[in-house]
Amino acid sequence: MVSFQVQLYSVLRSKLAEASVNLEALDGVTTGELLDALCDHYPVMAPYRNIMRLAVNQEYALESRIIRAGDELALITPVSGG
Amino acid sequence: MVAEKSNKRWVSLSKARLDVTAAYQFLQTPAAGGIALFIGTTRQWTDGHETTLLMYEGYEPMAQKEMHRLLDVAMTRWPIHRACIxxxxxxxxxxxxxxxxxxxxxxxxxxxxxxxxxxxxxxVQVPIWKQEHLTHGQVNWIEGNEPPETTVT
Known part of the structure; x- marks a missing residue:
């Protein structure tokens, strides 16, 4: 198992009162599996499951994307810049 | 402040006031016959609620990359001489x-x-979010309408 650190922004950072969370998962977990695990562990994320993305190394990742130890991860809820 | 400028594109994220004159000067080139500028501003009234200010935060390194990616796409679709975000x-x-x-x-x-x-x-794509600060001290994160498109990797 690997401990993945996931950065939080905006509404999720406010709701969890943390700038990042850590979650244990298998090295080689997919993005979709990690999003499911995050929502199980942090129910406040669950309403965002279908509209948030995981950014892997600063790119929006497909749910099939495999994540490795050391990847930079961030949760991106629908953005509102501009 | 994160800023990148070449002779063709200028991308910047900054807490400083935006300098419209500097943007216009950057865009000026003898090859151009037209310059379009869009400026987004903080609006006072939204659906009867009064805004005092908007507070923006970004996932800065990724926001910078996405802004460049949008410019890459735009430059393949239109014959752009100069562009800035x-x-x-x-x-x-x-x-x-x-x-x-x-x-x-x-x-x-x-x-x-x-x-x-x-x-x-x-x-839709650039990881920047705004929080509206209303009169009477109410503060709300504005959530966008649709998730960003995933890039194929």
């Missing part, structure tokens, strides 16, 4: 500019089209 972070009071998108092209239609594309896609 400048976004302010932190507090933006009512009437002040939060974002500036500018495009210089030979003719006016592609300047309008590319500028519209860049601001519309920025509002």
């Amino acid at each position: 400048l976004h302010r972070l932190g507090e933006v009071p009512v009437t002040e500019a939060s974002v500036l998108v500018g495009v210089a092209t030979a003719h006016r239609p592609e300047a309008f089209e590319a500028c519209r594309f860049l601001i519309d896609r920025l509002k």
